[in-house]
Amino acid sequence: MAEIKLSAEARNDFGKGAARRLRREAKVPAVIYGHGAEPKHVAVDSHALMMALKTPNALIRLEGEGGDELVIPKAVQREAIRRFLVHVDFLAVKKGEKVSVEVPIHTEGDLAPGGNLLEHLLDALPVEAEATHIPESVTVSIAGLDAGHTVLAKDIALPAGASLSVEEDTPVLQVVAAQAEAAAEAEGEGEEG
Numbered sequence: 001m002a003e004i005k006l007s008a009e010a011r012n013d014f015g016k017g018a019a020r021r022l023r024r025e026a027k028v029p030a031v032i033y034g035h036g037a038e039p040k041h042v043a044v045d046s047h048a049l050m051m052a053l054k055t056p057n058a059l060i061r062l063e064g065e066g067g068d069e070l071v072i073p074k075a076v077q078r079e080a081i082r083r084f085l086v087h088v089d090f091l092a093v094k095k096g097e098k099v100s101v102e103v104p105i106h107t108e109g110d111l112a113p114g115g116n117l118l119e120h121l122l123d124a125l126p127v128e129a130e131a132t133h134i135p136e137s138v139t140v141s142i143a144g145l146d147a148g149h150t151v152l153a154k155d156i157a158l159p160a161g162a163s164l165s166v167e168e169d170t171p172v173l174q175v176v177a178a179q180a181e182a183a184a185e186a187e188g189e190g191e192e193g
Contacts (some may be wrong), residue, residue: 003070003132004052008042008062019087028085032062032071034092040069046085053085057101057134060090072099072131093131100128100165103135105156105172109143115178116147122172127158127166135159140173147177 011022011029019029022043030049032040041063052058053073057123063071071090079086093099102124111118125138145151154168 003062004055004060005063006048006052007045008044008064008069010065011041011043014041020075023084023086028088030088030090032069032090032092033074034071035094037092044088049088050085053088056104056136059093059132059134060141063088070094072101072134078130095130095132097131098128099131100126100136101134102126103162104137106137106139107142107173108139109141111142111175112144112146114147116145116175117178118142118145118177119174120172121174122170125153125172127162128165129162131157133159133161135162142173142175145175147175149175 008030013021022029023046026046027043028046028049030042030044032042042064052060053076054075054136057072060071060073063072069090070093072093074087074091077086077088078084090157091099103126104124105120105122107118116164125136127135129135135158138158140151140156142151150171151173153164153166153170153172156172158164
C-alpha cells in the first residue's frame, strides 16, 4: 500500500469555536495518538483528507512543522446529513509495527443455481498486519456454494504477513435458501398431507 502524503499544521486552539473556525477554512481538526506519547493536535486540509479516506485503512504521512508522522485513521466523525468530515483520530505507526485493522471482504463467483441468497455476517475481516503492508481487501470465492454453506474466517486466504484477529471458527458468510421458495414448498407439502 502506498503512502498518501498530506500536510498538517499544529493547532493550539481547542473547543467548539476553534473547530468551527477550522472547518470554515476547509480544514479538519485531528488528533494523533500512539506510542505512549502525548496526543498531538493538528489541522488537515478537508478535501485532501476526504480523498485519502476513500482508501480503506489508508497509510498517511502527515508532514508539518513538527516533522513527519506516519499514521492510519482510527476514528472518523462525519456530519450526519451532509457527511462532511468533523474530526479524525489518527494512530501513529512505525514501519515493521503490527496493527489491528478491519479489511473489507469482497466476493467473486456465482452461487449454485436455485435462487439462494448470500448473507454477509461480517462486512470486514479483523486482521493484524504490518502497518506498511495493510491489505486493501480480501477476496472470497463463493462459486458453486449451496444453501446451508458457511464460510468461516479460517477459510479465507490472507495475504502474506497478515493474521486473523478473530477466532478461526467465526462465521463470515452464509448461504441461505430463498424464503419465497421455502414457503411455496411448505405449502405444497401441507396440501398433499
